[in-house]
Amino acid sequence: MEAVCVSLWRSRSKRERERLAALAGEASAEAAVAMEATAVATAAPVTEPEAPEVERPAIPQDLTAAAFFDVDNTMMMGASIFHFARGLAARKYFSTSDLAGFAWQQVKFRVGGRESHQGVQSSREQALSFVAGRTVDEMVAIGEEIYDELMADKIWAGTRALAQMHLDAGQRVWLVTATPVELAAIIARRLGLTGALGTVAESVDGVYTGRLVGDLLHGRAKAHAVRALAAREGLNLRRCTAYSDSQNDVPMLSVVGTAVAVNPDSGLRDVARARGWEIRDFRTGRKAAKIGVPSVLGAGALAGAVAAGLAYRKRLV
Secondary structure (H helix, E strand, O other): OHHHHHHHHHHHHHHHHHHHHHHHHHHHHHHHHHHHHHHHHHOOOOOOOOOOOOOOOOOOOOOOOEEEEEOEOOOEOOOHHHHHHHHHHHOOOOOHHHHHHHHHHHHHHHHHOOOOHHHHHHHHHHOOHHHOOOEHHHHHHHHHHHHHHHHHHHEOHHHHHHHHHHHHOOOEEEEEEEEEHHHHHHHHHHOOOOEEEEEOEEEEOOEEEEEEOOOOOOOHHHHHHHHHHHHHHOOOHHHOEEEEOOHHHHHHHHOOOEEEEEOOOHHHHHHHHHHOOEEEOOOOHHHHHHOHHHHHHOHHHHHHHHHHHHHHHHHHO
16 A cells, blocks of 8 residues: 555655646747747848848748757856856855855756756745745846856857857757756857747736746656647657757757757766767767766756755854
C-alpha cells in the first residue's frame, strides 16, 4: 500500500511539474509576441538620407522557418542570470558574498544529487521574488546597463555568426532561456535578433509581485514555449533549427527539424552523437575550463540558485 501511495504521489508531482512547464511556455510565448509587437509599434520612423544610397535588394522573408538559440554557454560565455546578479550586487541589491554562498549551495545540490522535490518547489516559489515591489521599467533599465558592463563582450562570435546566417536567410531568430524574459529581450535586441522566450515574472500595473507565471523556462518548459510560439507565428517546426549546449535542452532540440549542439556538455555530446546531430564547439581548453561550473549547473539551475538566494537575502534585511 505504501508503495502505491508513493507511486501516486510521484505521478501527481510529475503531472504538476508538466502543468507548470506548459504554463511557463505559454506565458513566455505570449510575452515574446507582445514584446515584438511593442518594439515594432514604437520603432522610430525611418528618415530619408540626405544623399541617396545604393539600393540593396530586400532579403526574401521565410515565414515558416526560424531558429531558436539557448543563451547560457551557447550564445554567451557563462550564465546570463549570474552576470545580471553580479551587476545587481554591485548596485547593493545584495552582497557578493551572499551570491557566492547561494550559488555554491546549488552546485553541491546539483553535483551531489541531493536536491529534493521540496527544495525544487521552494526554489521555484522563491525565484525572482527579490524584485517584488519593484517596477518592470526599473529592472529593464538596470538590465540595459548590466548588459553593457558585463555581457556585451561575452557573446560567442561563432554562435552570433550562426544566428546571422539565419537572419540573412530571411528567417526569424529567437533566444530561449531560463533568464527573465525582460533581460532575454535586451540581449536579443542588442544582437539584432527577432525576440526572446524567457522566464516570466508576474507583474500587476507594471510592478512585480514576486511570483512566477508557471515555472522557470527550463527543460521541458522550453519545448512548450517553442511549440506555443510556433503555433502563434505559423512556423513549421520541421523547418526550424535549435541550438544549445546542455543536455537539459534535449526536449527543445527534439521538437525541431534540425538540432545543433553548441559547446556541448558531456551529456548533450553523447546524445548528439547518438542522434546524428551536428556539433559546434567554439571554446578553447582554457575557456571551457573557465565556464565549466555554469555548464554543470545548467541555465535553470543557476537561475534558481541566484533567484532563491536573492529571495532569502530579502527576508533577512
